[in-house]
Amino acid sequence: MMPTPPQSHLPLGTGVEFDAIRAMLQVWGSQASGIGDDAAMLQVPAGESLVVSTDATFEHVHFRREWLTPHEIGARAAAAALSDLAAMGATPAGLLLALGVPPAWRGEMEALAHGVGEVAAAALCPIVGGNVTRAGELSLTITVLGTSPRPLQRAGARTGDALYVTGMLGGPGAALDALLRGATPRDVDRARFAAPRARIAEGRWLAEHGARAAIDVSDGLIADAGHLAAASDVRVVIELASLPCLDGITPEGAASSGEEYELLVAFPADARPSADEFRAQFDLPLTEVGFVAEGHGVGLDGRGGRVDLLRGYDHLS
Secondary structure, eight states: OOOOOOOOOOOOOSSHHHHHHHHHHHHHGGGBOSTTSSSOOOOOOTTOEEEEEEEEEEBTTTBOTTTSOHHHHHHHHHHHHHHHHHHTTOEEEEEEEEEEEOGGGGGGHHHHHHHHHHHHHHTTOOEEEEEEEEOSSOEEEEEEEEEESSOOOGGGOOTTOEEEEESOBSHHHHHHHHHHTTOOOOHHHHHHHHSOOOOHHHHHHHHHTTOOEEEEOSSOHHHHHHHHHHHHTSEEEEOGGGOOBOTTOOHHHHHHOOOOOOEEEEEOGGGOOOHHHHHHHHSOOEEEEEEEESSSEEEETTTTOOOOOOSOTTOOO
16 A cells, blocks of 8 residues: 555644644654544555554553663554554554653653654554543553455464464563563563564565464463464464574463564465565564464464463553
8 A cells, every 4th residue: 555645734722732742743753644633534545444453551551661761662552553453464554642641751752752653654654643641650552554455364264274473482571571570681582572563564475475364472472372263263283392482482481472563373284485485575584383273272282281371461560
């Protein structure tokens, strides 16, 4: 889809909230489009579906202030939202940011905006609206819109399909575990936790090369495999020994690590993608990690075992 041409912003009124919006528009420049009206207007190409998702990031739930810079918080929130479009094989068309700002965070709004804008720009996604309000704790609620001629869905997996995952796993889980213990994460783990990437182009490539079901790994590979299994009414079998683990990460750690934002994808067994071609295109591994069978739920290595998941990412203590 060709990007929608930028639209002029409407004049904004007076007040603290509008001053905040003006400051963010200065940060985003031409990347923001048509701000100031009651709603955004987007054109959907003929023959394509509109794909929409909303993701929320809250202080003390998804992060703590001492863990991340404001820029990282904004970037991470945008990447998490855009990852849902990647899982659908969709092309981004717009992003809306609803920002709840407590007084202690007002001086960090430009840094937050830079983070959101940087990730949106990398995804070629215009910022088309949102809202700013006073709040007791910092929150970023991001709605993303995209289009696709054939969106990937969780319900598309079939018995006999091969399962693939993008990238290397385990860094965010290891980083979170260290942070919760008051320890300093390894640089490689912290980088994966603080600066995840939405696999937008990769998701489109996978859809174009025959994938028929996908989900992004936000809750952990095993947990998200369970969501895929439930939606498709199948059993998903993950082969632990095949998981692509970062150095120093166990297969169990990789299987339970959340907020990866890699893609778990099902392909027909007779139409497997070329991992070499994928790596050449994206400098990223694409690894076969299991298969789809008759039944329900998730099995490990075909034995029906279970992995003890790390502390839930939505329940930090």
